[in-house]
Amino acid sequence: MEKDKFCVDINYTLFDVMEVIESIRERAVVILSEDKVCGVLTLGDIIKALSEGKNMYARIEKLYNPHFSYLKEYDLKKAFEMFKIRNYSLIPVIDDEYHLINVITPRDIMTRLHFE
Numbered sequence: 001m002e003k004d005k006f007c008v009d010i011n012y013t014l015f016d017v018m019e020v021i022e023s024i025r026e027r028a029v030v031i032l033s034e035d036k037v038c039g040v041l042t043l044g045d046i047i048k049a050l051s052e053g054k055n056m057y058a059r060i061e062k063l064y065n066p067h068f069s070y071l072k073e074y075d076l077k078k079a080f081e082m083f084k085i086r087n088y089s090l091i092p093v094i095d096d097e098y099h100l101i102n103v104i105t106p107r108d109i110m111t112r113l114h115f116e
Contacts, residue, residue: 006030006090006103010038014046014063015056021046026105028089031064036098039064042089070094071104076112079104 005024008017010033020029021043028042041064049063050056070092071078079091083106093102 003100003103007032007100008041008060009033010059010061012060013057014049014054014060017041017060018046018056026090026107030090030092030100030103031060032100037068037070037092037094037100038098039066040068040090040092068092072096074102074104076104076109080109083109 005020006026006029008020008029008031010031012020017029021027027044028040030037031039031041041060045064049058054063069082069086069088071082072094074093082088082091089105091104092100093104095101
């Protein structure tokens, strides 16, 4: 998986993020600050910001929730449980310094996890 296509910089605008989400055909992106994962921004977050009167060119630095779920290893079974319980749009896989290793999406679960 091309993990970098899911990444946006903390200085992006809502408009920039919407373009990335459209291009990757997913519902969320991973927010990076100085090459470290600092959050996830979803389409729902964008809709909420716009409904609260935010401008399309508002920077996302204050619009995402810095408390996000992640995994420390690429584990589709654990990810499946997280998706099932919380209805996440994506789950970042990060190392101990919060560098992005990979991204797991619901599509990954559907195409790669073999149910027994």
